[in-house]
Amino acid sequence: MSGPANITDIGALDEFRRALIRFREELGVAVAEADSDVKSTFVWLERDRMLHWKRAVPRLDEELTSTKAALFRKEMQTMGTGQRPSTIDEKKAVGRAKARVEDARERFDKTRRWLMTLEREVSLYKSHMSPMASLIDRDLPEAIQLLRNMALALEAYLATPNVTLGEQLDRARGNVASMRRSGELRTAAEELQDLAAAEVLQADERVLTAARDAALRAVKTEHALPQHNAPAQADANAPGTQDGGVTP
Known part of the structure; x- marks a missing residue:
């Protein structure tokens, strides 16, 4: 069993309650900002970067094909002297186009892997943040209300006037006198009289x-009695017994 609470200042309870209210508000803002950051990052990867690189790869492939075609045409050309023209610029263009295609494909693959990783991490984040949501939505409000009720109860207790022992005895005597006047409280003599009257009634009933x-x-x-005399009367009325005769 816990011991008595050593509360010396009700204002401390109110201050602690206000601190909990501020903490809940700040915690709610922090959690909301974290959720917003996670959601915005997920949307940026899924709807911006994935679509961007998904569209960039075929477009860069077309550019690479065009530069290769330009190089091929340049290689097929011949000058009036019978020499072939220089294809250095076209080859450099093909190299740059290949690098852009490879970079786009690599970025697309990385974005897809990061998106899968982020989905897994978001799921873990939500499961880990579930107790925090319960703390914000249920536990902290209950604690704040409990502190408020405690402060109100203590204020009501302190507002109750102190009653001395003499005053308590006077109130008890007044209650006893009131009960006697109303018939709710009887003396010992009255109860004995009732018991004696009840015994007399019980004796009369017995x-x-x-x-x-x-x-x-x-x-x-x-x-x-008539049932026992019936056989004797029957014998007296039987034949042969009339007129004092005896049956042989």
């Missing part, structure tokens, strides 16, 4: 019950 049981038994006895 006497009445005994008298009723005796009357019932008497009635049952009267009904049972």
Whole structure:
């Protein structure tokens, strides 16, 4: 069981609550900015760089083809003296076109790999930021409200007037007197009188019950006597017993 709280200044609770409010706001802004940066980077790679290099590769391939065609035409030319013209510039153009094509393809591949890596990292980032979102949306608001309730409870406690022991006894005596006047509280003598009256009633009930049981038994006895005399009367009325005769 935790010990009593040693709170000497309610204002410290309010100050701590305000600090938590500021911390929650700053944390929310930081998380929102991080989410925005991640989203903007993802959009930049997916919709800008990927499309750019995807379109650049075929365009540069066409330029390379054009420079090669120009070199081929130059090599097929002959001068009036029978010598072939110089193709140094055309060859340099072909080399530059090849370099641009290779660079574009390499950048396209790197962008695609970086996009896949970013998708994986964004998924990990969201899973790691889930507790932070719960902290901002649920835990910190609950803590802020709890501190507010604690401060209000302490303020209400301090606002309650102190009651001495004598005042408490006076209030108790007044409550007892009020209960006696209203009949809610009875004295010991009154309770003994009620018990004696209840015992008298119970004794009367026992006497009445005994008298009723005796009357019932008497009635049952009267009904049972004629049944025992019935065989004797039947013998007296039988043939051969009339006029005092005896049956041989």
